Amino acid sequence: xxxxxxxxxxxxxxxxxxxxxxxxxxxxxxxxxxxxxxxxxxxxxxxxxxxxxxxxxxxxxxxxxxxxxxxxxxxxxxxxxxxxxxxxxxxxxxxxxxxxxxxxxxxxxxxxxxxxxxxxxxxxxxxxxxxxxxxxxxxxxxxxxxxxxxxxxxxxxxxxxxxxxxxxxxxxxxxxxxxxxxxxxxxxxxxxxxxxxxxxxxxxxxxxxxxxxxxxxxxxxxxxxxxxxxxxxxxxxxxxxxxxxxxxxxxxxxxxxxxxxxxxxxxxxxxxxxxxxxxxxxxxxxxxxxxxxxxxxxxxxxxxxxxxxxxxxxxxxxxxxxxxxxxxxxxx
Numbered sequence: 001x002x003x004x005x006x007x008x009x010x011x012x013x014x015x016x017x018x019x020x021x022x023x024x025x026x027x028x029x030x031x032x033x034x035x036x037x038x039x040x041x042x043x044x045x046x047x048x049x050x051x052x053x054x055x056x057x058x059x060x061x062x063x064x065x066x067x068x069x070x071x072x073x074x075x076x077x078x079x080x081x082x083x084x085x086x087x088x089x090x091x092x093x094x095x096x097x098x099x100x101x102x103x104x105x106x107x108x109x110x111x112x113x114x115x116x117x118x119x120x121x122x123x124x125x126x127x128x129x130x131x132x133x134x135x136x137x138x139x140x141x142x143x144x145x146x147x148x149x150x151x152x153x154x155x156x157x158x159x160x161x162x163x164x165x166x167x168x169x170x171x172x173x174x175x176x177x178x179x180x181x182x183x184x185x186x187x188x189x190x191x192x193x194x195x196x197x198x199x200x201x202x203x204x205x206x207x208x209x210x211x212x213x214x215x216x217x218x219x220x221x222x223x224x225x226x227x228x229x230x231x232x233x234x235x236x237x238x239x240x241x242x243x244x245x246x247x248x249x250x251x252x253x254x255x256x257x258x259x260x261x262x263x264x265x266x267x268x269x270x271x272x273x274x275x276x277x278x279x280x281x282x283x284x285x286x287x288x289x290x291x292x293x294x295x296x297x298x299x300x301x302x303x304x305x306x307x308x309x310x311x312x313x314x315x316x317x318x319x320x321x322x323x324x325x326x327x328x329x330x331x332x
Contacts, residue, residue, distance in 0.1 A: 001201045008198040012055045012077055019062055023327050027065050034082060035090045036062045037072040047165040047174045048072070048094030051103040051158060052087065053110050054079040056197070057218060060297040063328030064155065069162035070103075070326070078197050078300075079219045081109030087117035091126060099127035099171030101178060103157055105150025106134040107219075129171055131178040133157050135187040135308065137246050138215030138223055151218055152260040152297040153185035153308045156320070159329060163322035181316065186246045187258075188239045189306030191216035192229060195263060195299050214238060218262070218299040232269065236276035239307045244284070247311055251285030256292070256320060258308040263298040265305055270294070273305055289317065296328070 005011050016036060020029050027036050042048065051061045052074030061073040071094040076082035091100050100121070104114045111132060118128040135153030142149060161178040169177070191213045194203035204220035207213060212230065215223025230238075249255075259274045261267070270293050281288055289312055297306075310316070324330075 001196050003196070003198055005198055008201070011198050012075060015055065015058070016062070016075060026325065026327065027062070030089055030093055033089045034075040034086050035072055035093065036065060036075065037090065037093050038065055041071050041094045042096035043071070044096050045098050045168070046096055047098045047169065047171050048091070048096065048100040049103065049158070049162050049165050049174070050074065050087070050090045050094060050100055051154070052076065052082050052090070053105055053107070054081060056195075056300045057297050059295070059328035060155065061158070064158045064326045066324055066326030068166045068322050068324030068326070069158050069329060078199065081107065081113045084113045084116040084120065087114055088120050091117060091121045091128060095126050099129065101161060101165070101171065101174050102128060102130040103154065103161060103178065104130055104132050105154050106132050106147055107145050107149065127171060129175040131157065131161070131175060131182060133182050135182065135185045136189070136217070137186050137242050138188050142217055142221040149217055149221070151187050151189060152258055152306050153187045153310065155258070155296050155329070156185050156256070156308070156310050157181045159324065160316060160319040162324065163319040166322065177315070177319065181310070184247070184316065185308060185310040186243045187306050187308040188242050189216055189218070189262065189304060190214050190223070190235055190239065191262065191302055191304035193264065193303035194220060195302040197300070216304060218297065220299065220302070232272040233276045236273045236307065237280065240277055240280050240309070243307065243309050249284065249286055249311070252287065254287045254289045254312040254317070255281065256290045256310040256312060257281070257288055258292040258296060260297055260306045260308065261295040262302040262304040262306065263295065264301045264303045267294060270305055273307070277307055290320070
């Protein structure tokens with residue numbers, strides 16, 4: 001195993017300290033926690049937005065802390081849900097009296113721990129709502145979930161809910177727009193190589209040199225098929241076909257596209273995938289309002305990509321376009 005680290009048991013702590021050192025004017029770490037927050041929280045009369053999950057998916061989630069996105073990210077060990085006490089600390093840190101929204105990817109550990117933290121916060125008089133993101137259309141259940149997994153589409157939920165909170169929306173309104181975004185966003189991924197959890201020291205799964213896994217999860221969960229590796233055009237077609245079958249798209253619909261790298265895939269290859277995605281959507285008469293290509297939600301050094309499509313309306317488009325200074329969501 002080759003990793004640029006110091007100690008396998010200290011990677012999360014070292015990473016957080018490095019992030020704070022990189023963005024000292026935007027984020028800080030709560031003392032004695034694995035919580036990173038905006039420097040200016042709590043913000044008076046503003047709904048707090050908290051997300052988080054296991055490490056290894058960077059820049060998710062801490063890279064999306066900032067004006068117009070998250071107020072706090074709770075950092076777990078690699079591919080492991082953060083604990084309820086850490087989540088509770090984040091809730092309390094961002095609460096200004098307007099309530100707190102939890103954005104949770106649909107993995108069993110995350111859901112249980114965030115819900116437990118919400119109950120603890122409510123017992124202390126903090127109003128908490130939550131939204132569970134399940135944008136992955138690949139499989140209904142997996143080794144980590146009941147129901148569909150939450151993957152890269154979560155970033156759009158961060159952006160749109162965060163913008164609604166920033167403009168002064170109530171907790172009810174912020175939850176409603178987050179739920180609406182979840183209903184409109186669908187994703188699917190694939191992998192061509194595994195990743196290695198630092199503490200484990202060996203790859204989490206095996207793929208042959210000529211194999212790819214369609215529908216692979218961001219923790220290495222099995223997908224729907226293992227096949228001979230295809231071209232970028234074939235891969236994009238497979239992923240987008242299943243996404244488009246999830247929602248009734250019609251000509252003149254507007255969408256946002258994200259082609260997301262899983263950690264080790266060069267942007268050259270992501271742009272090649274995007275070429276086919278754009279061609280297919282254009283052929284179907286679907287208008288692409290905006291495209292994001294890059295690494296937004298990874299799986300350590302896994303090779304592969306995911307495609308996300310968010311169907312827009314006027315409200316979603318306006319909130320997507322609202323300004324944000326989150327380090328990893330700056331417009332390119």
